[in-house]
Each structure stands twice: as C-alpha cells, then as structure tokens.
Amino acid sequence: MSANTAIINIDKELCTGCKRCSEVCPVDAIEGNEGEVQSINADKCILCGQCVQICKGYASIYEEIPTPFSKKMHERGMLNTVKEPIFAAYNMGQVKKVNELLDSKDLLKVVQCAPAVRVALSEEFEMPLGTLTPGKMAAALRRLGFDKIYDTNFAADLTIMEEGTELIKRITEGGVLPMFTSCCPAWVKYLEQTNPELLANLSTCKSPQQMGGAIIKTYGAKINGVNPSRIYSVSVMPCTCKAFEAEREEMQDSGYRDVDVAITTRELAQLIKSRNINFLDLPEEEFDNPLGAYSGAGTIFGVTGGVMEAALRTGYEFITKQSIPNVDLTEIRGEEGFRTTEVQVGDLKLKVGIVSGLKNVVPLIERIKAGECDLHFVEVMTCPEGCVSGGGQPKLIFEQDKKVAYENRKAGLYKHDSALEVRKSHENEGVKVLYEEFLGEPLSHKSHELLHTRYKSRVNR
Structure with a gap:
C-alpha cells in the first residue's frame, strides 16, 4: 500500500448520505450533510473501520x-x-498481495491470527454467529499454502510478560501513571493526533501483532533455519x-518489515x-x-x-509470588x-480502568x-466491545444479528480460555523457552530492541 492510498474510503457513487457512518464514527471524521455524499477527514480518521461495518449503501454484482x-x-x-455486494464505505484490501505470493517456492510463508478471528471467521461460511473454529482456521491456512501457522495469541502472552513487568516497574519506581495499553492501533493513532502530551502514559510495548512479527523474523528465522x-x-x-500499524516506520526492528501485510477476517474468508x-x-x-502455543490469557485479548x-x-503472581486465588476476574468483564x-x-490496591468505544475515553x-x-x-479499545467488534470482522447487516454475534463471539473466547489447561501468560511453555533461548527476561535489552517502541505526535503533520 502506498503512502498516498487511504485505508478507509467512501465510494461517492454508492453513498446515499444516510449518515449512519457519521453517527458511529468515534472521532467525527466523516463530514457531509444528510442526503449528500459523505467524505472522510483524513486528519481525524483513526482507521477503525466502524463506518465500514455500519454502511448500508451497496451495489450487487447484478446491478x-x-x-x-x-x-x-x-x-x-x-x-x-x-460475489458479495460491495458497500459505499470500505477498507482498501491487501489480500491480492497475499494471494499472489502463496504459491511462491522461494519464500517461507508465515501467518499469525488474532484471537477474535477464530470466533468470527465461521460466520462467512454460514455457521452460527460466533462459532469458535481455531482448528478449522489452522487447517484452512495450511491448505492455502502457508508454511508455518503461528498465532497472535502467543504474542499476546508475550505482550503480557513485557507489559505487566513494565507496569510493575512504573508503579514501584515512580513512572508515569496511569499506564495505557498500546495494543489497539486506532487508539494509539488517536492519542498521537489529539493528545500527544499523554504519549508518555502509553505502554512502550508493541501490539501483539507487531511483537509476533518481530519474533517471527528473528527467533522464528533462527529455529526454522532460514x-x-x-x-x-x-x-x-x-x-x-x-494494516496502518504494520506499515509504521517504527515497525522494522527485526531489520526487515516485521509484518509484511495485514489482512482482515473478511479478506481471509475471501481467500479461502x-x-x-x-x-x-x-x-x-x-x-x-513453539510460536503457535498460547494460554487462555492470550485468547481473551479479543x-x-x-x-x-x-x-x-x-x-x-509476579508481585505476590503466589497463585492468584481466582483466575476468572469477572469484575473486569x-x-x-x-x-x-x-x-x-499483595499490599498494593491496584486501581484499573477499562474503556471500550473510543468516545468513552x-x-x-x-x-x-x-x-x-x-x-x-487503563485498557483502551476503540471498537465498541473490543476486537470481536472490529472493523475487519464479518459484516453484519441487521442490528439484531450484531448483538447476538458480539455476545457469542465474546462467549466463545471465554469458553476457549476456560477449556485450556494453561490460562496464564507466564505459564506458556513456548514463551518460557523464548526467554530462555533468546530474549533473556522481560524488559531486557533484547526485549526493548525488538518488542518495545516509542510513539510520536501527529499534530500539524
């Protein structure tokens, strides 16, 4: 994708001016009078894709x-x-690049999938809303031609190791608080564009996608001998x-572009x-x-x-050196x-906040x-109910389906978490081996080099 290509767009031939997209936009980036073609203010847009999810203006292949x-x-x-209809609000696709390279014999083709994908992909194949399908998803990716099927859930566990240690360090050493999570790229972009003076509050951790990418092209290259x-x-x-996050200039600490291309759940379905x-x-x-092993904790990132x-x-457990009394922290949900x-x-009364739906921040x-x-x-997620309701998930036309899908997707991830033998990130054996063989320990020099970054002001750019 070139620097001049917009990721989120509105097709002027298909837009009806209903303003549903404007109503759902968390940053008021969509402009235009009712009944007229809408436009996107690129300086405000955070690329969350909620307009893509809500849009009802469409054309079918028969029109x-x-x-x-x-x-x-x-x-x-x-x-x-x-064969599906196309809608006025859309995201620029990346799937053609992937399709062209899947048959290459010169490349080691590696894929990672986010937690929320496995509870939504099935909807594109007429399965009940929110059906959990990690096994079929892995099988589909192999049949597409990927050589290694890794998982963003593994990188989510890795993120917890780094982010949890960073939080403890900030609390005990007088660092900037509250510390914000940095997993959601639309949230990070929003802070850069609107309140760059608070960037010091952001965790320096990369998102799981970017941690996974950096590890795949360093440790992953080493263990695969390529x-x-x-x-x-x-x-x-x-x-x-x-897709924007993967192309950020900061995201090449492996010495290469850490993630070559990011596609959506919808695009994976199209490819299959x-x-x-x-x-x-x-x-x-x-x-x-080992980069496909994950705990229940990594699963519920979605x-x-x-x-x-x-x-x-x-x-x-890091702070108290004792087992947590109840692993299901339902008050957080x-x-x-x-x-x-x-x-x-332990002796610390930890005060936390959770924000979902960016306007609430x-x-x-x-x-x-x-x-x-x-x-x-503070955890911040741009989309209404976290990643399960992301802009790249299967499109839901009817509002009643949306509510059912979100509830079922969430229930699927919690069910997956509770069914796993390992439910804490620090007990993931693959993560343990990664630190033993490659990273050393959380917040080590190697970890900082590959897994952490600094964000910057986008005001007046």
Missing part, C-alpha cells in the same frame, strides 16, 4: 452502476472471485487499522473461498509450535477487558463504556490532564 463492478473490486484491492529476508509474514486481524476450500469439511488441526484480565492474572475496579495485589483524558485520575492501569 448496473457507472463504474463496472469488476473495476470497483480492482480499485479496492479485492479478489475478482468475490534467512529472515526469505520470510513473508502475514497477519490476519479483526481490525482495519492493523477463492481457492475452493470447503471450510465446513476441514478437520481440526493445531498451530505450529474481548473488552481481556488485556486487563490477562495482565492481572500474571501481574498478581463488560460491554461498551468506561468502568473501573480495584484489585488487591475523552472524559478520562480530561481527568488525567487535570491531575484528577488516580488509576494505575
């Missing part, structure tokens, strides 16, 4: 429109096998902003269909070790409050909005700037 259907698909980076220049690293994400893979008939297969719950499971709770961690930011916030740690 006659000024620009031929095939040309529109080409301009949007879509595969020419797509030159990292031969690795083609793909991520499958529920998020339209992940284009290769005539019968998803429903696929067997249950495993991810490849729901609002999941990053916080995962961090507390590990943080509690919830829906769209802003909620706070206190968790007793504005009052909190004002409190922080006024010196009136006493929280230690």
